[in-house]
Amino acid sequence: MNLQRARYLVALADEKSFTRAAVEMHVAQSALSQQIKVLEREVGVTLIDRRGPRISLTAAGEVAVREARFLLASADRAVQRIRQAAAGLEGELRVAHTRSWAGGVIADLINEYRRTFPEIEVSVYRGWTTRNADLAAEGSIDVAVIRPPIDSLSLIVRILESEQLLIAVPESHPFAGHRTIDRDALIDQPVVFWPRENGPGMYDRIVEQLWPKASPTVVRNEADDEQVLYAVAAGVGIAPIPRGRALTFRVPGVHLCEVAGPPMTLDVGIAYRPDNPNPALQCFLALIGNQPSGRVAGPT
Template sequence: MEFRQLELFVAVAEELHFGRAAARVGMAQPPFSQRIRGLEAELGVQLLTRTSRRVALTAAGTQLLEDARSLLSRRADVVHAVQRAASGQAGTLRVGFAASSAFGVLPDIVLRFRTRFPDVKLELDDSESLDVRAALATGALDVAIVRAPFRPEGLIVERLLRERFVLALPARHPRARQKVVALSSLAHEPFVLFPRHSAPGLHDTVTSMCLAAGFSPHIRQEASSWPSVVGMVEAGLGITIAPASSQALRPKGVVFRPLSGAPAHAELAVAFLGPQPSPAVQHFRALAHEAVSRSGKNTSE
């Protein structure tokens, strides 16, 4: 039994006239009648009673009409759902992000996406053990917000913004009274940083910046989430160097100061598998750029 047979049957069941039903579906009456008889033979039941004056549904025909309408409607729903998924209007989008990339713009990107594409389910993954490179390469993730530099083979990485670094330190720290802190003066300070595996680009940029200032940072504690980093800084376990957007969270007991002698910048990027990302990924990418542009952040800051 084919969908086309069901369409023909529904036409004659609703018209109760073979001539009108055949015209409705664009067929000549003889082959139309033959297809209906073939359906009855396939099912082994009589669906219609026919006389020279009228056509009527049998009990089996009445049941098939109900079921056929349901099947044809379901088919249309399936086709519509598949087409929406193919255009990025529905389905699931798996988004990864390291804790250090959640500052500032990520909530805005997610809000914009949910508003524009409410039928796409967003699955966000910020687990500490997340290997973004591998997850994107294997398809476990569809797209990610990452800290640059991030240049794994086979992935497309587009910069969203570029921002300066700031120093985060306990409010009671002696240097908290300074308006600007020289990076070179931090040589003997204990640091709290993200572990390298969770944010390799950010970790390497900070450590390289310190080495250029004449010292290797003494990392006393590591934490994979920004709240944990802030909590350790507030507790006096160390200081940290973070992207300027981290100030938006306004943690209690922690102050931020500009750094002098810190030429490097923190870069935020969107990464996905190339060369032909899915429509949903393209929508997310476009909204990520839009969110940064509308936020007023200067990518050359």
């Protein structure tokens, strides 16, 4: 895909209008339209649905825009790395942590990476699994820390560790008198959760393990685990919580219970594009290759 045509396609996808996209790109509307038609002929499929009052992307167009964003981000990164090399620097690794996990093996890997490759700058961001995966797919970051499974054909997922899933209950709740509770006792209990779109795979994994026979009775959604725990402390309901987050926050008024039976766990891993050319990423993957616990989940 030609870089300039990729820029035209992304502008068109963002603006949803040939007129506004042409203004954004500082070209005549006819020239932009012609370049999009050339791109469609090159790939052999229709990318833009022009039938309605507003243009929209076809299914192939959605994929083309994602790939165009990755191509443009890679080109920008290449220019940046060339300039860094000219300045005597050696590159950058961009990592996006998930809000539900920032420690364990992954934190140890980042620390070891910094010690092993001190000349490489490590830039760290924090977001949700879904957003992190999107950023990795479009090339804005190199490594997305995620809660698998994720739905992405362009990313490789490597599972690095697992942690126990606990139940947080108010100290005034009858469950607070128990160290373990039976899974069937969770049915019909009011539940505090977080929005499923933040991490659909993790959300569904929790529900499959704790409420296999019926959906949880969610009475409130909170933005993140910390706010979930404060809602539990206020007596709003019970909540599933990863052990690491529960022990990190230690919110007063919250009692933690295990679920009886086989341990219930949540995986933590990283996702990356296998065609990402950044040498800093290859160094990071080589470091992970020395970890005996790593498992490759592959594109999902």
